Amino acid sequence: MKLLTREALLSFRRAPLLSVLSVTTIAFSLFTVGLFGLVAVNLRQALKGLEERVEIVAFTLRGTPAETIALATQDIAAFPEVKDVSFVSEEEALRRARAELVEFRDAYRDIQVNPLPASIEVRMKEGYNDAATVERVAQRLRGFGFIEDVRFGREWVQKLDHLRNITGVVGLVIGLAFAAVAVVIIGVTIRLTILQRAREISIMRLVGATNWFVRGPFLLEGALKGLLGGLLSLVLCYAGYILFRDNSGGTLSGLVFFGPEQMVLIIIFGVLLGLGGSLVSVGRHLRHV
Amino acid sequence: MIRFSNVYKAYPNGAMALKDVTFHVSKGEFVFLTGHSGAGKSTIMKLLYAEQRPSAGEVRVSGYNVSSLSPDEVPRLRRRLGIVFQDFRLLEDRTAEENIAFALEVTGARTDTIAARVMRVLTQVGLSAKSRAYPRELSGGEQQRVAIARALVNDPAILLADEPTGNLDERATRGVFQLLRDINAGGTVVVMATHDLDLVRQTVYRTIEMRDGALVYDSDVDEAAAEAQ
Numbered sequence: 218m219k220l221l222t223r224e225a226l227l228s229f230r231r232a233p234l235l236s237v238l239s240v241t242t243i244a245f246s247l248f249t250v251g252l253f254g255l256v257a258v259n260l261r262q263a264l265k266g267l268e269e270r271v272e273i274v275a276f277t278l279r280g281t282p283a284e285t286i287a288l289a290t291q292d293i294a295a296f297p298e299v300k301d302v303s304f305v306s307e308e309e310a311l312r313r314a315r316a317e318l319v320e321f322r323d324a325y326r327d328i329q330v331n332p333l334p335a336s337i338e339v340r341m342k343e344g345y346n347d348a349a350t351v352e353r354v355a356q357r358l359r360g361f362g363f364i365e366d367v368r369f370g371r372e373w374v375q376k377l378d379h380l381r382n383i384t385g386v387v388g389l390v391i392g393l394a395f396a397a398v399a400v401v402i403i404g405v406t407i408r409l410t411i412l413q414r415a416r417e418i419s420i421m422r423l424v425g426a427t428n429w430f431v432r433g434p435f436l437l438e439g440a441l442k443g444l445l446g447g448l449l450s451l452v453l454c455y456a457g458y459i460l461f462r463d464n465s466g467g468t469l470s471g472l473v474f475f476g477p478e479q480m481v482l483i484i485i486f487g488v489l490l491g492l493g494g495s496l497v498s499v500g501r502h503l504r505h506v
Numbered sequence: 507m508i509r510f511s512n513v514y515k516a517y518p519n520g521a522m523a524l525k526d527v528t529f530h531v532s533k534g535e536f537v538f539l540t541g542h543s544g545a546g547k548s549t550i551m552k553l554l555y556a557e558q559r560p561s562a563g564e565v566r567v568s569g570y571n572v573s574s575l576s577p578d579e580v581p582r583l584r585r586r587l588g589i590v591f592q593d594f595r596l597l598e599d600r601t602a603e604e605n606i607a608f609a610l611e612v613t614g615a616r617t618d619t620i621a622a623r624v625m626r627v628l629t630q631v632g633l634s635a636k637s638r639a640y641p642r643e644l645s646g647g648e649q650q651r652v653a654i655a656r657a658l659v660n661d662p663a664i665l666l667a668d669e670p671t672g673n674l675d676e677r678a679t680r681g682v683f684q685l686l687r688d689i690n691a692g693g694t695v696v697v698m699a700t701h702d703l704d705l706v707r708q709t710v711y712r713t714i715e716m717r718d719g720a721l722v723y724d725s726d727v728d729e730a731a732a733e734a735q
Binding site: 416420422423425426427428431 | 578582589597609612613
């Protein structure tokens with residue numbers, strides 16, 4: 218094991234340029250994947266903010282007794298899809314309208330009779346904001362006799378759904394493409410190392426070194442380069458993140474970076490890429506040495 | 507120790523490298539393998555250290571059946587062999603002793619025994635004074651001695667030498683050949699492929715001659731037949 222590590226590390230010293238090259242290519246591949254990941258993470262964050270605002274508004278008939286509404290509210294709150302339910306009385310609706318619609322403040326001040334209906338606002342639990350579920354809950358709300366009308370941003374919810382799906386698919390495709398490129402690049406660099414050390418490998422084989430003994434240093438080398446590449450890509454991603462955030466003039470000040478689990482995942486991904494690239498290369502080229 | 511039984515070897519391009527080759531080598535023997543280049547000497551060598559497999563027939567080396575050797579068994583067979591080539595195959599960036607130690611390290615020898623074992627074989631080949639020299643600082647004959655020392659360090663049962671004197675002048679050739687004879691005298695089987703017929707004629711060792719992939723002369727068999735007549 219000691220020898221294995223020594224041989225793996227030796228390749229960095231013997232071919233510093235090649236090693237730096239492979240680490241940076243891994244880092245740049247992962248950096249691109251990472252940048253996309255950051256976009257995805259932030260998009261998801263933004264979507265979550267939007268999703269939380271997705272609600273169903275059920276307008277009640279004028280004159281519905283408060284007890285009926287209180288009972289119904291309890292019922293609705295018990296729906297598995299529902300996060301919380303709040304009742305907005307007619308007065309509350311008017312107060313909100315006055316506060317939010319400043320342009321009409323004068324008009325609202327002068328009116329004698331409150332034209333706004335009371336409503337029940339329903340917020341969905343996380344993961345239940347898709348169009349079909351929202352529609353189902355809305356349908357159930359319509360079943361209450363005192364509900365006059367149910368509104369929800371159906372199209373908007375559908376678009377949100379769509380956007381999220383596209384984000385996921387595009388992310389996956391680009392991520393896989395870059396992963397493939399990274400594997401090829403690592404494979405090539407390991408291949409160069411193998412060719413560079415062909416003599417050594419052939420001697421190892423002749424004197425009876427086991428296959429794993431011959432392969433071990435290359436696999437370790439690939440994994441190590443993947444690890445370094447992963448770390449470097451995180452540094453690059455962080456630099457990019459800071460650059461974006463601080464030069465956005467404040468509009469992107471809410472940008473988030475990867476959490477610890479995601480960072481560990483990127484590093485593991487780097488190690489796997491390095492290992493994968495060297496496995497492919499070792500499998501293909503070591504036989505011919 | 508070595509048994510070739512009706513061995514054929516065809517290459518993918520259809521060329522027949524070996525045709526129905528049968529011979530066997532017993533414990534303690536020294537065997538010359540002669541013939542022109544392309545006659546099949548190197549193919550026999552490659553079959554012996556399981557670099558290639560026979561297309562038909564059976565090759566047995568030191569108890570291993572090369573025809574049906576699993577990938578895991580190849581290294582185990584090679585640890586029982588010492589292999590020496592015309593071009594020495596030393597690592598240029600390591601000293602003589604490091605080159606020999608390398609063979610022990612990569613086969614998992616105990617670290618604390620390596621230095622002593624390296625010194626023992628370097629002494630055996632007469633190079634203990636040059637243990638710290640790099641290959642480029644050694645003559646061809648000395649480099650081949652280092653290669654032989656490396657082949658010996660795992661105490662092989664069989665030493666395979668493929669044209670070991672091909673790159674050496676006459677004096678170095680005599681020295682290396684004498685070393686191989688000494689090794690054989692210690693009980694190790696030596697198979698030496700060569701086209702240096704002078705060397706072959708000087709000695710009484712068994713000679714197997716190859717021509718176009720076929721075994722055309724085996725001094726053991728043919729002399730026995732001649733005596734029988």
